[in-house]
Amino acid sequence: MLDPQSTVHFSSVCFLARSLAHASHAYRDLATFARDTLYALGKLGLAGAHSIADLHAALRAEQCTSCNDYGVFLFLPTAKRCCWECLRHNPQLHLLSLKDAKRFFVLSKRSIEKLPRIHVIPGKYGITQKPAPEHCILTSVAAARALGIQQHGSPDKLADALSKRYSSRAHTSSRLLLLGRFFQMEPRPVACGQDILFLPTLANIQSNGLLGMASLPFPSLLSPGHAETGLWCEGCSSTLRQYSVSQLRGDILNTIVPPESGCHPTIVLMGLERRAYLRKAFLRHIKHCYGALQMVPELRDGAAARQKAARKH
Ligand SMILES: [Zn+2]
Ligand SMILES: [Zn+2]
Structure with a gap:
């Protein structure tokens, strides 16, 4: 399969070539959802470095x-x-x-x-x-x-x-x-x-x-037709801020970064702040994220109800 640059050159040769190139669903997906990436590859001098198939495989991966x-x-x-x-x-x-x-x-x-x-x-x-x-x-x-x-x-x-x-x-x-x-x-x-x-x-x-x-x-x-970009958690940023000004309770910190892990809390909390999620995973994350539960009371009520239900079983 051609690289993006060759595909653009090929598609500019004639109407039939253009139709064929645009008919390639992989190229069409990349042009629709990752136009910035194709542009950046060209500007960096990497336009011919990867095939459309490889870029499309990355687009379909998570x-x-x-x-x-x-x-x-x-x-x-x-x-x-x-x-x-x-x-x-x-x-x-x-x-x-x-x-x-x-x-x-x-x-x-x-x-x-x-x-x-x-x-x-x-x-x-x-x-x-x-x-x-x-x-x-x-x-x-x-x-x-x-x-x-x-x-x-x-x-x-x-x-x-x-x-x-x-x-x-x-x-x-x-x-x-x-x-x-x-x-x-x-x-x-x-x-x-x-x-x-x-x-x-x-x-x-x-x-x-x-x-x-x-x-x-x-x-x-x-x-097909449904692409998502990453989401970052503002709740995790809030937890890191609280820790950096010594306002995060010890028991909360120990839950997030168990002392037996031997990890430095700053490294883990910074990593959590910079961790991105797809929408489904993000919705799961905020149900348990200390910072998010503090920021959105409705989530806190949901978490309390879940804990109560878990205790009943
Ligand atoms: Zn979070
Ligand atoms: Zn990684």
Whole structure:
């Protein structure tokens, strides 16, 4: 199947070609529900990187490809769905400059020419609305890592090459070694049914200020003609705010983040605030969300009635 760019070129050849291209239900779904994504792929220089079939498969999916959560975003370099937590914590969903790709994956000047180039669209990115650097060209950590492994022979040999390159104790060298080790890491394995928020985070999570670039909210086509985008819970934001000013009762906090989990409450509460839901799952969530029950008294009454009914049985 053609990629979006070829489909547009093909459809502009003649009326018959246009009819055939538009008759493709996959292309029609993408043009109807994910027009922004097709536009963004073109602007980033990734228009030919994915087939219509792959993009349509992502549109019809719901789950993050790295964990069990709903994948509210599409990571454009791979056209895979992902959640905020994985976008933040999975090094393989990060981006980096070509100069850093060369450093952290110990690549030659010539070999970095093989890496896909992502031309960042000027604008503000991420939760902090940080402006993108001007004329910014990036590549994906996943592509750089694959090339590094291919050139050095194995992940271990690649890690050795990095350690050798930055073996000096100078401050810059140890900082680059730390960053390189982070980008070379495998994502955390997530078992079926496991909540990623309660997994230990990777040590030394580094940020190169590029979080949020080359990913965007992506709808899910749940049935023909019916697509949904993610919903975020204002109740979870309220719970995080209460915790951050020490106004969340200890027993409530212990219910949300059981002390035996060994997890830091800030990490879990922040993760809950940034977790997105499809409508059905969201309606289930707010029936049990402490912040939502506080904000909407009608939900609280419903929860009390459910508890009463449960006690009777
Ligand atoms: Zn995820
Ligand atoms: Zn909530």
